Amino acid sequence: MMSTTNELFDVAVLGGGPAGITSALAAARSGAKTILIERYGFLGGMSTAALVYPWMTFHTAAGDQVIRGIAQEIVERLMAMGASPGHLRDTIGFVHTVTPYDGEKYKLLAFEMLKEAGVTLMLHSFITGADAEDGRIRSVTIHNKSGVASIQARCYVDATGDGDVAYYAGAPWEMGNEEQKVQPMTMKFRLKGVRHDAIKQYMQSHPEQFYKKSLIDQLDELPITGVMGYYDLWAKAALPIARDGVLMFAGPGEDEVLVNISRISGLDPTNTAHLTEAEVEGRKQVYQLEDFFQTYIPGFENAYVSQVAPQIGVRETRRVIGEYILTGTDVLSARKFHDCIARSGYPIDIHDPKGAGVTANFIAEGGAYDIPYRSIVPKGMVNLWLAGRCISTSHEAQATARLTPSCMALGQAAGTAAALAAKQDCAASDLSIEQLQQALLDAGAELGR
Structure with a gap:
């Protein structure tokens, strides 16, 4: 039996990841009666459920900050809690800065900020449908421990990551590249008991074995934030994982790293059977990688897995077709739009859907591109906005808009x-x-004006 809540909300935000959090905060702070619905018992989305860490990036390659507003407020409040050092130079050299953070304290901070803003929060609730007619959503259906319920609002924000609300409401969408293949999934995990001094020494002794932009010559002054390389040791180990080297990020603990290496390709993250297969394979790869680090990488002899993500990390699923589709050309040319509602300086970063490599293309002159309002408005929908990686982009442009700080900025725009x-x-x-x-x-948002 379905129950209908007696409350009519102004704004219902579906999904409590980085985009959903900022969306709900923005809506409530704008005076809207707001509800945020999340499937887990905590908030943070891929940042906490999949250990996507650190946040990258709030800046352009030239060092200009292009994401501010609520996203920056979150960073500053984490800093005040001792849960983030703020924006630090990316020692991989892929972007200008990364922003380490304590995921558990981020969960707590999100609760506190939403309570301060007066947002109604509903956890452990899974969206399973939408009642829509002529492009107008009348209600969304959720399942939880209390049963099945209908949530009614004047306006809705799809911050599910997968475009679930838009999908159920009948909005048009597409997925993947020209062959409908999406970027691979990754099971992230942390290793504890790591000697960062040994990482630094190996990098300085073997600079040719690391990403060409790595700031190895600055490691005596900068803390290591990220490492990409160990190409010789990776090749020697010959693991059955389609990667070409090691990718890891320091912290948040002094002897910890976050490992971003596992790769599960060729599966559809919107297919439950495929997701199940990915979860099983991902956890298998975690312990293959633990053994690899202990055996091959100096400074990891006594390292051990201290945390595995609650779920597999998903880079790409549905992209809802909006009034404008942001393209790779728009991104790389640092295009400006009259209806800009967010900006990003992150490059196009495509993990090969079939192979081991990563294709990186950088924005012209180290600049930023605009994201237009039309890309967060689904075509044919009256009262639905998009926030996060499901916005209207091409496969190429999605590979930059999907990054967490960009999603935070998009959430603020959609909620407002x-x-x-x-x-x-x-x-x-x-x-x-x-x-x-x-x-x-x-x-406080940054629109390049």
Whole structure:
């Protein structure tokens, strides 16, 4: 039996990841009666459920900060809690900065900030449907321990990552590259008992074995934040994992690293059977990798797995088709849009859907690209906005827009837009871009003006 809540919300945000958190905060701070619904018993999405760490990046390659607003507020509040050192130079050299953080304290901070803003929070609740007619969503269906319920709101934000709300509401979508293949999944994990001094010494003694942009000549002044390489040792080990080297990030503990190496390719993350297979294979790879580090990498002789992500990390699923599809050309040319609602300086970063490599293409002149409002408005939908990796992009552009700081900025934009539309009783496509941009600027967002 389905129950219907008696409350009518102005804004319902579905999904409590980085995009959903900032979306709900932005909507509530804009005066909207807001509910945030999340399937886990904690918030943070891929940042906490899949151990996506560190956040990268709030800056362009030239060092200009292009993501601020609520995302920056979260970083500063984590810093005040002793849960983040803030933005640090990326010693891999792939981006200008990375932002380490304590995932457990991020979960706590998200709860605190949402409570302060007056957001109604519903955890352990899984969205299973949407009642929509002529592009207008009337309600969404959720399942939880209490049974089946219908949540009604004037406006909705899809922050599920997979575009679930848009999918159930009948919005158009696509997935993957020209062969419908998506980027591989990764089971992330932490190793504890690591000697960072040994990592530094090996890098300085074997610079040719690391990513060409690595800041090895600056390691006497900079703390190691990330490492990509050990190409010779990786090749010698000949593990059955389709990677070409080691990728790991320091912290948050002094003797810890976060390992981003495992790779499960050729599966569809929206298919439950495929997800199940990925979870099993991913955990198998974790312990193959633990043995590899202990055997081959100096400084890891006594290292051990201290944490495995609660779920497999997903890079790419549905991309909902919006009023504009952001392209790889838009990104690499640092294109400006009149309806910009977020910016990013992260390069196009595609993990080969079939092979071992990563294709990286960098933005012109170390700059940033704009994300237009039209890319967070699904085509044909009246009261739905997109936030996070499911926004309207090409396969190439999704490979940059999917990164956490970008998703945070998109969440703030979507939540603000939904709140304004609820107040004005207007369709997403009729909302004043100038009014939305001014509201974002007033809230500290960076739009390049």
